[in-house]
């Protein structure tokens with residue numbers, strides 16, 4: 001298997017890789033572990049002391065739960081695996097508080113959520129939580145803990161997906177190469193001196209729409225590779241891409257060890 005880095009989108013933080021000589025099973029295992037087993041921090045319990053905003057307590061708590069929190073995996077343990085036997089202690093939970101009174105009509109954002117741990121804070125301070133009218137107030141204490149995406153998507157560290165590498169073959173030269181270059185929505189063809197060629201740099205943009213095949217049946221053969229994949233990781237911000245990948249491999253390793261142990265005992 002060969003893995004190479006393709007690009008990083010500065011706006012979304014999305015990173016793409018080319019994984020070659022692998023299998024659909026392997027890349028899908030990586031994807032599933034990343035989105036559903038790599039833990040992150042999120043608010044799970046909220047004790048609301050005051051809330052006379054337009055939102056019900058339940059809605060407010062729900063919105064707080066969906067705020068991505070920067071996650072420190074070294075300091076915290078999963079509550080279920082913690083020495084406190086799931087009761088919640090400083091090693092597995094974190095308190096955050098919010099106490100605001102609106103001086104004028106205003107939008108309360110995640111910035112007002114004060115964390116006891118400077119390493120675990122909202123990823124986006126500007127995320128709106130609730131609108132308050134002048135004089136309305138909110139006072140609450142929230143408890144965040146580590147969790148996994150398979151329990152609730154709020155704990156998922158990002159969006160991970162892949163596509164099969166497109167394989168485009170020119171079987172015979174078409175009469176009008178320029179028409180082919182024009183009809184492809186992803187512009188993967190170039191017409192060089194009337195000759196149709198595949199632009200290797202843009203090949204990965206191909207989404208196998210088949211517009212070229214329809215234009216002149218038999219001229220182009222479109223296929224998807226069963227061994228090469230373009231793999232995308234778009235983090236929500238709780239963890240970096242590097243943390244997501246290394247954590248996923250650790251989890252995968254552990255699963256394989258457990259499996260090997262069970263096979264030995266069988």
Ligand SMILES: [Zn+2]
Nearest residue numbers: 082084089092
């Ligand atoms: Zn604990």
